Amino acid sequence: MPPSPSGDERASRPPLLEIVVPAHNEERRLPGGLLQLCAKLARMPFPTAVIVVDNNSTDRTAEIVTTWPSGSVPVRLVRCATPGKGAAVRAGLLRTSAPFAGFCDADMATDLEGIDLALGLLLSGERVVIGSRAHRRSHVENRHSRIRELGAYGFRALAGALVPGVSDTQCGFKFFDGALAREVAALLRTPGFAFDVELLARCRARGFEVREIPVRWRDMPGSRFSPARHTFGIVLELGRIWLRLRARPRPAARPAWEPPLDPVGYP
Known part of the structure; x- marks a missing residue:
């Protein structure tokens, strides 16, 4: 068996998997989250990145x-620079x-061992694989207030009308065929918390099923979501997502907001 590539050799090769971590003022949680994520990815038998x-942070996140x-x-x-x-x-x-x-999420609330299952399904032909806290085999440690739980129930009911059959649109643990992810991301117009619904609805509109997988999830302190x-x-x-998905596409339409053109990171 050939020897495993060194860290430098591995890092120089194009990644098979890239994981995005959105971060707004995450200087406290990001170091620990990156340590966990990089340790997990370093054990995988292929290059990753x-x-x-940095979503307009004012602390040391960048x-x-x-x-x-x-x-x-x-x-x-x-x-x-666009908030959300x-x-x-x-x-x-x-x-x-990457392919x-x-x-x-930066807090790594979802156990990263789920990456193995998600990637295995993608390699077998699935195009959209998402973690679901509502899956019957998921293990969820939830410390949310009763008010927040009621709000989540109402949200799921509304989201279900846009993405029927998906039990948990909001778990921050989603994986895609790379080309599909980039194609759908280019169409996204929802900057806030409900963006997952539009993302999944647009995947569905292209004829791709959404595969939900069980996860181990812990409610982490520091959530930025407030029901009030x-x-x-x-x-x-x-409501805006519902209108967008039913509107006739206009080929020359100017998007509501553009991706950042800041040269930091990937060119």
Whole structure:
């Protein structure tokens, strides 16, 4: 058996999988999250890479990424000035070039062992594989308040009208055929928390099924979602998604917002 490639050799080869991590003021959680993610990816038998999208942070988030030690898993920075997790994920996916691409949250609330199952399914022909906390084999440690749980129930009911049959659109653990991810990301117009719904609905509109997999998920402190502050905006976002998906496409239409053109990270 040929020897395994060294870290430098591995990092110099084009990645098979790139993972996007959106980050807004994540200087406290990002170092630990990157350590976990890079350790997991370094054990995989093929080249991988991480793209951290600095979403208009005012803390040391960007500095943490630019000074991250080099290793077998390259970690690169992309900047996104448009506020919102959806805007950040879109910017990151558009900077990928690997055959497979995905994204996960900076807090690593979803156990990273799920990457093996997700990638195995993609290699077997699936095009969209997402973690689902509602899967019967998932293990979820949830410390959410009753109000937040009721809000999540209402959101799932509304999202179900746009993506029928998908039990959990919002788990921050999604993987795609790379070409499809970039094609769909280019069409995304939802910058906020509801972007996952538009992303999955557009995959469905292209005839691709959404494969849900079980995950181990822990409710991590520091969530930026607040029912009081975000519920009304999310309902509006879902309404706009519904209208966009039913509108006739206009070939020359100018997008509502553009991906960042900042030269930091991938060219």
